[in-house]
Amino acid sequence: MKNSKPNIWARLLKKAQKTDPSLNRRMAMLKRLFCALMMFGTALIVAGCTTTKTDLAAATNPLRIGVASDYPPIIFKQGGVIAGMEADLAVNLAKNLNRPYQFVETSWDKLIPDLLNGRIDIIMSGMSITEERQVRIDFCNPYLKTGQMALIRRTDAARFQTPAQIMMNRSDVGVQKGTTGAQLVRQQFANAKEVAFLSAHDAALALSRNRIDMLIHDAPVIWWLASENEATLTVANHTLTEEYLAWAIRRDDSKLKDSINQALEKMKSDGALNRIFKRWMPGAP
Structure with missing residues (x-):
């Protein structure tokens, strides 16, 4: 049943308006302020929901990692499973x-094209910054300082001392083919004949069979191949260049780059990076 008595709050408000004529203006301002705050709060909630959905999508989508798995100890197949320093x-x-x-998995010469066409999100395959x-592409912060070295036959050690x-x-x-070692030989080995191979393993096999005189490659690869063939092959202990290995991403993927750089700093600070290096490069000086 409807109450016939006037609402007490309405009577008090009416009386106050008669006593203070400016009350109406102040009430109108408060209403506008309240509406503005409500709209701002709603916008924040919507923005928060949008960010959450974006972050959830990023968290559930797998990070597609491009690798050329013929590059021990950096990245290679071990018992049919991808292994190596980059895998860890x-x-x-x-x-x-x-x-x-x-x-x-892809070939070395297709890593950058696959990154640019969106087939992969990141290259983790021992790529040097050049x-x-x-x-064409962007690099995250470097994770390893390295350089080019020579793998030679033990019987030729006296020929290659400097x-x-x-x-x-x-x-x-x-x-x-396609490595910074190949680039170095073309530019700096004035009297050399360059012999290109599809993999470092094939080149080391050719070296052991006297088909070439040396192999030029990244230091971790040279140390690994020397340890695998220590009876016949050895390292010429001179680093010929100074290079930095880093993970490659697309130039417009700045958010992923920032996240990766933060993760890399954590891997450095908690010792994970050094533990992985020691596992896969025990012969490194």
Whole structure:
């Protein structure tokens, strides 16, 4: 049943309005302020929901990691499973990013095209930072300082005792196609004949069979191959260049880059990076 008595609050408000004529203006201002605050709060809630959905999508989508799995000890197949230094780093990185991961195998010369066309999200395959590559792709912070070294036969150790003897000798020099080692030989080995191979393993096999005089490759690869063939092959202990290995991403993927750099710093600070290096490069000086 409807109450016939006037609402007490309405009577009090009416009386106050008669006593203070400016009350109506103040009430109107308060209403506008209240409405503005409500709209701002709603916008924040919507923005928060949108960010959450974006972050959830990123967390559930696997990080597609491009690898050329013929590059021991950096990345290779072991018993049919992808293994190596980059594989361990990938597991640790995905854990820090709180994302699942997926290895996408390809050949070395297709890594950058696959990144640019969106088939993969990141290259983790022992790639060096170079100006030529930076024109097309971006790099995260470097995780390893390295350089090019020479793998030689033990019987030839006296021939290659200095960097000059390595770089100026008339030699058949093996390289892996598309690597910074191949670039170095073309630019700096004035008297050498470059012999390109699809993999470092194939080049080491050719070296042991006297088909080439040396192999130029990244230091971790050279140390690994020397340990695998220590009866016949050895390292010429001179680093010929100074290079930095880093993970490559698309140039417009700045959010992923920032997240990866933060994860890398954590891997450095908690010792994970050094533990992985020691596992896969025990022969490194």
